[in-house]
């Protein structure tokens with residue numbers, strides 16, 4: 132109700148959202164509540180409509196298929212096209228009655244970010260507080276907190292709402308619960324298990340499996356009805372069949388991606404790997420402990436569909452079967468029908484997708500670890516194997532010239548982010564443990580961060596107007612995440628822009644962690660946004676570098692080819708990454724050299740969204756050529772595997788805004804105080820914050 136426009140059709144929900152946010156900043160609380168609620172309900176209505184149309188059209192055109200069965204040998208290609216047309220017509224008719232054309236368009240990724248992090252509810256809790264509707268404020272605060280559990284300010288707000296008259300425990304409902312129910316059940320299952328209540332654990336794990344399957348279907352249905360983005364490389368010279376294949380592959384890839392989406396908790400970036408088989412693992416143990424051997428056998432048989440040769444599963448099956456002595460019927464229990472349908476569907480989809488990867492240049496990131504080898508075409512496996520062998524060869528070769536990287540990392544792991552491609556690998560970069568990715572940032576993200584750097588520099592930062600520590604011909608400005616957040620708190624920067632600076636660092640960490648196959652956790656050691664600008668009039672006949680050749684974690688002695696792991700080098704840095712933001716300057720190329728610090732082995736030209744990664748040790752000496760015109764900005768990141776060397780400043784920044792960073796922080800003790808909520812003060816510093824607890828705050832300033 133209330134989510135339709137005058138025509139009775141769903142309007143675009145991003146427009147409604149931004150209208151609400153604008154009203155919020157003019158303190159028009161009534162309007163702000165109305166529009167933000169409207170955008171939430173419209174988005175939900177759109178999702179439901181898509182689901183409904185998916186279901187309504189799931190058999191459209193099927194009579195053609197059955198006719199095809201009867202009339203063999205006819206032009207079945209026409210029948211196939213007819214079938215597609217029937218579905219298309221059904222969906223168009225179904226959607227067209229419910230959604231305006233603009234409402235069907237894919238909305239920007241910005242708005243999806245807002246909803247993904249549940250930021251709408253952060254606005255709402257404050258709005259309802261201002262409107263003296265504490266029960267609604269409590270629900271909004273709780274909903275936000277579920278996806279942002281380390282948001283300390285929201286936790287305080289919740290405590291304050293709890294003490295308000297009229298607010299009872301049932302006010303704290305998770306308004307987005309419907310699509311995340313499997314997490315609730317999951318947590319309940321884990322709890323039952325940890326208190327050894329096996330009967331309950333069985334019940335909960337079964338619910339969890341069913342709920343996960345249900346949410347997966349829900350997610351997949353959206354793929355069929357929402358418009359698919361064509362893979363970017365699809366070029367106009369391709370024929371009709373190739374285009375159709377590209378489209379059908381992206382539809383399948385969208386469905387497969389649901390595995391990762393459903394196994395990612397709200398507010399998180401990484402998914403639980405092997406989510407379904409992992410649940411079955413828990414389930415059979417609970418069944419066994421609860422004495423349901425027949426159930427345990429069935430679960431193991433389901434599990435074997437994922438991992439048919441898993442020794443542990445096979446020996447458990449043996450054990451359970453023996454315990455069921457004589458009960459041949461129970462021993463012969465097959466896998467659950469749902470799981471077996473799930474597996475055959477997944478296998479069929481993966482087969483098509485891998486065919487596309489092998490023959491049609493399609494890019495597909497398989498979300499599953501269990502995918503059997505024989506689904507992957509021999510030629511692909513062959514090229515993976517060759518890569519591995521090459522790597523081993525290289526390592527051996529490297530040994531000869533003493534260029535072996537003993538860092539424990541080795542390049543070539545998967546690239547876990549959609550849209551990111553490897554532009555240069557070890558071979559192209561002529562070295563060991565080096566990589567260049569493209570597509571890490573969109574142009575608008577680069578623009579936002581460039582703008583952030585400009586404003587930060589103009590309001591005066593530690594580096595303002597400073598000459599570069601590396602050359603007198605350039606200016607050098609640096610900005611850390613914490614400083615950006617503080618500037619945002621003081622109203623100098625947009626908070627969402629400062630958050631973006633934080634978020635893209637996390638993106639880089641995920642890529643680097645995965646690609647360099649780090650077996651331990653990877654922590655931020657230091658991150659800053661650095662701009663180097665040519666000082667006009669000081670460029671004539673320059674022979675120096677913007678950044679002299681160096682190694683990041685040791686002191687290079689080119690004469691002896693030694694690298695000393697000692698201060699002032701940052702010896703605990705393990706992996707280095709630089710995420711570039713622009714290319715409108717002259718010079719400023721990153722280059723790698725041999726240990727002599729002279730022989731250039733590879734060059735990288737910065738551009739928006741390009742990420743260079745390499746191990747920080749002696750195999751990777753590098754420098755930057757002079758920036759002779761314009762301004763070159765990049766986010767420089769260093770990572771460490773040693774937890775105690777992690778960047779505490781970044782954590783302070785995260786705590787300050789309640790951003791969910793890496794799960795290493797210890798929650799701070801909080802002191803209680805009198806609950807008299809008011810709108811968030813703008814200039815709270817993180818230190819005064821712990822004393823200033825009496826306010827209900829949004830932790831945000833602007834969109």
Ligand SMILES: O=C(O)CCC(=O)C(=O)O
Pocket residue numbers: 678683709720721753754755765767
């Ligand atoms: O900005 C770059 O491309 C490299 C910077 C660098 O190597 C460093 O800061 O250690």
Ligand SMILES: [Fe+3]
Pocket residue numbers: 681682683707753
């Ligand atoms: Fe460096």
